[in-house]
Amino acid sequence: MHQDPAPLASPETPSRLRLPDRQWIDLFYDLAFAAGIIELSGAFAYDHGALGALWFGVTYALMWGMWLVTSGVTGSLTSEGPSASPLSLALLVAQMGTVLFLAISAGDSLAESELVFDLLLSLALVISLVLTLRARGTGVAHVRRIAPLLAGAVLGLAASWRVDGSVSLVIWGGSLILIAVAAWVVAGGEGLDLHRVKHRLAELTVVVIGEVMVKLALTVSEESVWSVSVTSLLPTFLILVGLWWLYFGDLLADQTDLTRPQRRRWILAHLPLHVGLLALAVGLAKLSVGSESLTAPGGLVSLLAAPLTLCLGSVGLIAWAGRADCRAVVGWGTMAMALVTAATAWTHLSPLTVGYLGATVTLATALIAAGPPRDA
Numbered sequence: 098m099h100q101d102p103a104p105l106a107s108p109e110t111p112s113r114l115r116l117p118d119r120q121w122i123d124l125f126y127d128l129a130f131a132a133g134i135i136e137l138s139g140a141f142a143y144d145h146g147a148l149g150a151l152w153f154g155v156t157y158a159l160m161w162g163m164w165l166v167t168s169g170v171t172g173s174l175t176s177e178g179p180s181a182s183p184l185s186l187a188l189l190v191a192q193m194g195t196v197l198f199l200a201i202s203a204g205d206s207l208a209e210s211e212l213v214f215d216l217l218l219s220l221a222l223v224i225s226l227v228l229t230l231r232a233r234g235t236g237v238a239h240v241r242r243i244a245p246l247l248a249g250a251v252l253g254l255a256a257s258w259r260v261d262g263s264v265s266l267v268i269w270g271g272s273l274i275l276i277a278v279a280a281w282v283v284a285g286g287e288g289l290d291l292h293r294v295k296h297r298l299a300e301l302t303v304v305v306i307g308e309v310m311v312k313l314a315l316t317v318s319e320e321s322v323w324s325v326s327v328t329s330l331l332p333t334f335l336i337l338v339g340l341w342w343l344y345f346g347d348l349l350a351d352q353t354d355l356t357r358p359q360r361r362r363w364i365l366a367h368l369p370l371h372v373g374l375l376a377l378a379v380g381l382a383k384l385s386v387g388s389e390s391l392t393a394p395g396g397l398v399s400l401l402a403a404p405l406t407l408c409l410g411s412v413g414l415i416a417w418a419g420r421a422d423c424r425a426v427v428g429w430g431t432m433a434m435a436l437v438t439a440a441t442a443w444t445h446l447s448p449l450t451v452g453y454l455g456a457t458v459t460l461a462t463a464l465i466a467a468g469p470p471r472d473a
Contacts, residue, residue: 116181122189123173123297127304129193130164133200134308135315138375140204150399154372156203159218159273160196161368162280164301166247167192167225169283170232170240174294185228192224212258215269219254222247222276242282250275284364285357294360295349298367305371306341309378316382325385332452333381336405339459340374343412346467347421355419362418366411373407380404384452391448401448402438405455409434409462423466430462 116122134157141153168174171185199217202210226247232240253272257265283289313333317325355363380400383390390396409431416424437454440446446454 114183116183116186119172119181122181122186123168124300126167126189126193127301129196130160130301131304131308133160133197134305134375135311136197136200136204138308138312138378139315141376141379146395146399150376152203153376155273156200157372157375158368159276160200161371162276163192163196163221163225165280165283165364166243166276167228168297169286169289170225170229170243172232173297174283175286175288175290185231188224188228192221195221195224215254215258219251222251222254226251243279246275246279246282250279281361281365284361287357289360291355291360294364298364299345299349302344302367302371302374305374306337309337309374309381312378313382313385316386316388326387329385329387329449329452332449332456333385335456336377336381336452336459339456339461339463340408340412342463343409343423343427343459343466344370344415346463347423348412348415348419359418359420363415366414366418369407370411370415373404373411376400376404377408381452384448387448397446397448397451398438398442401455402434402441402451405459406431406434406438409459426462426466430458430465433458433462 117125137153137157141149143149144152167189171181171189195217199214199221202213202217204210226244229240229244229247250272253268253275257269257272260268376399380391382388383400391400409427413424413427413431415421416427434455437451437458441451
C-alpha cells in the first residue's frame with residue numbers, strides 16, 4: 098500500500114514542498130560564514146595589532162555564537178527537533194545575508210560602521226529568536242532558556258544607542274555577554290546528539306581550514322605568482338596537513354559517553370581553534386609571498402607563531418575534553434610551539450625559520466599522535 102512520506106516541516110506548519118535534506122541545508126547555511134570569514138581575514142591582514150586582533154576575535158566569536166545557537170534550535174545538533182519548513186529556510190537565508198554583511202561592516206572603520214554593525218547584529222539575533230520561538234515543543238530542551246537571552250541582547254543593543262559615554266559601552270558589552278551565555282546554554286543542552294554535533298563542528302572546521310587556502314590564493318593574486326617562494330609554500334602546507342591530521346584523527350572518535358561539562362568544553366574549544374586558524378591563514382599567506390609585515394615589530398609573533406600555538410592548544414583542549422588518546426602528545430606539542438613563540442619574541446628569527454619550526458612541531462605532533470594501530 099502506498100504511504101505518503103513524512104512531512105519535512107514542523108508539526109505546527111506542515112508543508113507539501115519537498116525541501117533538501119537537513120544536511121544539505123546545514124552546508125548551504127555554512128556558505129555565508131565561509132564568505133564572511135574571507136572578509137574578516139582580509140580586515141585582520143590590514144590591522145593585526147592588539148586592537149585589530151581583539152576586534153577580529155570578538156566579531157568571529159559573535160558569528161560563531163549565532164551559528165551555534167541557530168544550529169541548536171533548528172535541529173542540526175539534536176536527534177529530535179523541528180523539521181525544515183519553507184519559513185525556517187527563508188529565515189536561515191535571511192540570516193545568511195545578514196551575517197555576510199555583518200562581517201563586511203566589521204572590516205570598515207569603527208566610526209563608519211558601528212551603527213550598521215549593531216543593526217545587522219540585532220537583525221541576526223531577531224532571526225535566531227524567531228527560530229527559537231518556533232522550536233518550542235519540538236524536542237529542543239533548551240529553547241526556554243535561550244529566548245530571553247536573545248531578546249535581552251537585542252534590547253541591550255538598542256538601549257546602548259539611547260545613552261552616551263561609558264554607560265553605552267557597558268550596555269553593549271552586556272549584550273555580547275548574553276549572546277555568549279546563549280551559546281553556553283546550547284553547548285550544554287540535554288538534547289544534543291554528540292554524533293551530530295561532531296559532524297557539524299567538523300564541517301565548519303573544514304570550511305575554516307579551506308579559508309587558509311583561499312586566503313593564500315587571494316594574497317598571491319594581489320601580488321604575482323612569481324612572488325611565491327617554493328621554500329615558503331612547503332611549511333605552509335606541512336602546517337595545514339598537521340593540523341588537519343590532528344583534528345580529524347582521534348578527536349572525532351565516536352565517544353557518546355561524555356558528561357555535560359565535557360561536552361560543553363569539547364564544543365566551546367572549537368572557537369579559539371577557528372580564531373587561531375583564521376589568524377594563521379593571514380600569516381601563512383604573507384609567509385608565502387615574503388611580506389614585510391612579518392618582519393615588522395611583533396608581526397611574526399601575532400601572525401604566525403602565536404596563532405599556531407593557539408591552534409595546537411585548542412586541539413589539546415578538544416582532546417582533553419573528549420578524552421582522546423592523543424591529548425598528552427598534543428599537550429607536549431603545544432608546549433614546544435609555545436617555546437618557539439617565546440624564541441620568536443625575544444630573538445631575531447627569520448619568518449622562514451619560524452615557518453619551518455612550526456611545521457616541524459605540528460607535523461611531528463600529528464605523526465606521533467597517530468602512532469601505530471591500536472590493535473598492533
